[in-house]
Amino acid sequence: MATRPVNFSPGPAILAPPVLEQAARAVVALDGVGLSILEISHRSATFEKILADARDGIRRLMGVPDTHEILFLQGGARGQFAQLALNFLKPGVAGAYVDTGAWSRYALEEAGTLGETYALASSKEQGYTVLPPLAGLAPRAGTGFVHTTSNNTIYGTQWQDLPDFGDVPHICDMSSDIMSRPVDVSRFKMIYAGAQKNAGPSGVTLVIIDRDFMESARKDIPKIWQYRIQAKKGSMFNTPPTFAIYAVGLVTQWLEAQGGVPGITAVNEKKARLLYDAIDGSDGYYKANVAAWEHRSRMNVTWRLTSEELEKTFIAEAGAAGLSSLKGHRDAGGLRASLYNQLPLEGVERLVEFMQAFKKSH
Numbered sequence: 001m002a003t004r005p006v007n008f009s010p011g012p013a014i015l016a017p018p019v020l021e022q023a024a025r026a027v028v029a030l031d032g033v034g035l036s037i038l039e040i041s042h043r044s045a046t047f048e049k050i051l052a053d054a055r056d057g058i059r060r061l062m063g064v065p066d067t068h069e070i071l072f073l074q075g076g077a078r079g080q081f082a083q084l085a086l087n088f089l090k091p092g093v094a095g096a097y098v099d100t101g102a103w104s105r106y107a108l109e110e111a112g113t114l115g116e117t118y119a120l121a122s123s124k125e126q127g128y129t130v131l132p133p134l135a136g137l138a139p140r141a142g143t144g145f146v147h148t149t150s151n152n153t154i155y156g157t158q159w160q161d162l163p164d165f166g167d168v169p170h171i172c173d174m175s176s177d178i179m180s181r182p183v184d185v186s187r188f189k190m191i192y193a194g195a196q197k198n199a200g201p202s203g204v205t206l207v208i209i210d211r212d213f214m215e216s217a218r219k220d221i222p223k224i225w226q227y228r229i230q231a232k233k234g235s236m237f238n239t240p241p242t243f244a245i246y247a248v249g250l251v252t253q254w255l256e257a258q259g260g261v262p263g264i265t266a267v268n269e270k271k272a273r274l275l276y277d278a279i280d281g282s283d284g285y286y287k288a289n290v291a292a293w294e295h296r297s298r299m300n301v302t303w304r305l306t307s308e309e310l311e312k313t314f315i316a317e318a319g320a321a322g323l324s325s326l327k328g329h330r331d332a333g334g335l336r337a338s339l340y341n342q343l344p345l346e347g348v349e350r351l352v353e354f355m356q357a358f359k360k361s362h
């Protein structure tokens, strides 16, 4: 573990060594059971407890109120783009989307195949390097929900104050910053996230949903896509992704040991400050894609060098120095460091040292 590269991958992303070690042991045999997590029935008392522990961990960490269900589903966040539309778009009921990046746009387009959708605001024209102003914008009559993306993984913007749309239900894709900072869950009718960035491995999608909102959904769609059915069946209408749920439970335990969400928020702020300061203090050698601190993501920091050639050299030399997965997304280009919860501060310190040395030598 000591010689592992620092993993800046945008997802599937870094997992803390204690999580990996415990997960590896459980793949061979669960403590006190003797069988692998991969081979026990999801109906067994052992797995029911694993799922309940993971759910309770999320409830405690995020302060999820009793009004909301926590579901473990499959199909990733993209699956949710479609599932939420299937449930909540109806004839005469539209979905409003705040378009802050490629993932928001995919969410809007996917839902658009199932019903009426529109962009309430967009920062597409600014290359998604800012968040669009929302003051004075109201969803039009007949809007069933407003959809936002809390953190834009590709471009590196993040809502520091998540917007409020009054009485119109707010659905938020928190795939790339869930459990990385305090969020008042009661303000949202639904939150969802692919687990593979902050919450665990790929294969499980977290959905936190208000029960009354869930009950207002369509009932004339296949059962497998109804949140209500999955809630009634304790996320076991179909066989759930047992290993991924187990690993999410381990991540919640790890997170509690770091002082929970307040503890990890402090570390996340420090990591982001350190890296943005290194970029901003480089006399223009490095240039952040997102200028304003209040729009800057604490999770995905994106920046450029003066030429694509130099960026390629940077990525190659960083890789050789044990700093892995720093290539930016093809839509944004340049470099991206993902600083999710389980990436330690020392990882960013090593990156910053490397950046200073690289600047001197190139």
Ligand SMILES: Cc1ncc(COP(=O)(O)O)c(C=O)c1O
Pocket: 011, 075, 076, 077, 078, 079, 103, 149, 151, 152, 153, 154, 173, 174, 175, 176, 194, 195
């Ligand atoms: C904000 C956001 N939403 C959605 C997705 C898509 O997630 P999935 O691959 O789980 O469908 C991603 C993936 O990076 C993302 O960052």
